Amino acid sequence: MGLELEPLFQAWSYFRRRKFRQCSDLCSQLLERPPGEQEPDSEYTVFQAAWSLKTRALTEMVYVDEIDMDQEGIAEMMLDENAIAQVARPGTSLKLPGTSQGGGPSPAVRPVTQSGRPITGFVRPSTQGGRPSTMEQAIKTPRTALTARPITSASGKYVRLGTASMLTNPDGPFINLSRLNLAKYAQKPKLAKALFEYIFHHENDVKNALDLAALATEHAQFKDWWWKVQIGKCYYRLGLYREAEKQFKSALKQQDMVDTVLYLAKEMNNISSAAEYYKDVLKQDNTHVEAIACIGSNHFYSDQPEIALRFYRRLLQMGVYNCQLFNNVGLCCFYAQQYDMTLSSFERALFLAENEEETADVWYNLGHVAVARALLQTASSLAPHMYEPHFNFAILSEKVGDLQRSYTAAQKSEEAFPGHVDTQQLIKQLKDHFAML
CATH class of the missing domain: 1.25.40.10 (Tetratricopeptide repeat domain)
Structure with a gap:
């Protein structure tokens, strides 16, 4: 006969083996136990542990890595809220009639990887991307090594995350956020972090997640870098990029973390500056494959294919x-x-x-x-x-x-x-x- 595990330990074992559904169901059974069936003097501890573990399990079931560059579909391309009109509205232009509204053809579209870096010509894990500016370019643009086919929109992904609670809980959401006392949970760091991940990823309720993060970082006297990163993530999701940048930079001053740098890098996308840095890399190591490929790709999307060809031929000479x-x-x-x-x-x-x-x-x-x-x-x-x-x-x-x-x-x-x-x-x-x- 096999050894029967204690229910809470078994639920934790399911979680470690990424069997999140079994973990959530077992935690639900523990949370439904009458107080008399629980061990003396351990009622609150078991309940708290089961609640936290179920929250983490539900979060992992729908978790999306926020570090990767958001994928934008054709809907975002055609309905970009941050786009500026290229031509003045009729009757509002200061230019004389008959004059040109712009000079020359637009340069080629420059795709980026999911992590926000320029296309380099070399495949990396989970590299997709490319953001054509028009519907025609989305259909007709030639595919370089890493450009991708039209993909589902980022907003659609967040909508699916917002309905995850109804899919995983037929009887309704596990936590009723409208009745939640966020100030109370903000004073309990261990529970607050698990609750934030659940609200942000599982419920896709950025407003409540931001409120909880703000209360928690205030309770920590603004000394916890982790909460500043979470506030930055909320601001980024809401489109408040300047505020997000401030939070990420403040977090880096307290703790150097690779993830924080990657979050901050999502807001830059400065192709010209990146090319200059890659040139500095070549001054240090003139055989650096990544730098050569990135500079070559930058020249190609700047309508300089002849110059780009020199860099790619250099890679061939190096044995790539x-x-x-x-x-x-x-x-x-x-x-x-x-x-x-x-x-x-x-x-x-x-x-x-x-x-x-x-x-x-x-x-x-x-x-x-x-x-x-x-x-x-x-x-x-x-x-x-x-x-x-x-x-x-x-x-x-x-x-x-x-x-x-x-x-x-x-x-x-x-x-x-x-x-x-x-x-x-x-x-x-x-x-x-x-x-x-």
């Missing part, structure tokens, strides 16, 4: 050899109009892909190459006197194996620009290939 790098090289070559290297880079990326997601991203980018080939064919028919569309179409056709159409386009390119050396070399290669057939 993976799907993400060749995918980025292919994109740089494509936007730099170096079509002779574009398809070969994507082919190498497909060969090195380790999962379906990587393969899908490469094929997505290859789709843009196919669209470009069709557009070049249209451009060559509209402007037969220009050699550029003829030559680029010939290069792409040769890479996809359509040699006959490539040769025809190369001949048209030579007619438009007889002295173009690259066109002459391509024609010679195609003639040599046909001669061998």
Whole structure:
């Protein structure tokens, strides 16, 4: 016969093994016991321990790591409350009629990882992200190594957390927050911390969580860094970023914690400053892969694919050899109009892909190459006197194996620009290939 464990200890064992449902059910049984069935002089202790343990179990069932960058879906992209209109309302502009409202095309969209760092070209755990500014960019933007497909919104995630109490408790929420005396619990640090996590994560009641954190940090005479971090989390969730920044910085003065720094980093997202810091890193270590990749990615999203290509080639020279790098090289070559290297880079990326997601991203980018080939064919028919569309179409056709159409386009390119050396070399290669057939 097995040894029967004491109920509270068994509930704790369930919690340690992440069997939160069993832990919560067993704690509920302990909380429903009549006082006479409990051990003498231990009624309050058992009740308090079971209550705290159940609170933690319910929290863990729906816990979301707040350190990761919030994922934003198409709803947030199109309905951004913090966005500023790019064009003045009719009749309110100070510019004269007919003048331009802006200059030149906008730079490429710069995606970020879940942790808020720039896209680097190397996969990390749980890296998704990318925030296109328009619906069209969300659908059409080429995928670099770490850009992701449209995802569910952050607000939707918080709504789901807010209904977690009804899902886990058919009879209603475990704790009735409207009748809770927050000032009383704020004077009990151990219970207050468990209660805060429950209110913040399980109930998604940021207001009550903030009130409890404010009362608790006041009771601690503003000397407990943990409560300052929690206040910062509440401010961040409410969109009060300046107030959140003050709380995080104050907490860091009392205790250096990695999590606090990561919370603070979510508010910065200063790409230009990050690039300068990465350059300082290269001054110390010119073989630092992370810094090279980040600087290269920054140049790519600043409409400088030729410069970005130099950094990615540097990584190839250092021996970095993976799907993400060749995918980025292919994109740089494509936007730099170096079509002779574009398809070969994507082919190498497909060969090195380790999962379906990587393969899908490469094929997505290859789709843009196919669209470009069709557009070049249209451009060559509209402007037969220009050699550029003829030559680029010939290069792409040769890479996809359509040699006959490539040769025809190369001949048209030579007619438009007889002295173009690259066109002459391509024609010679195609003639040599046909001669061998």
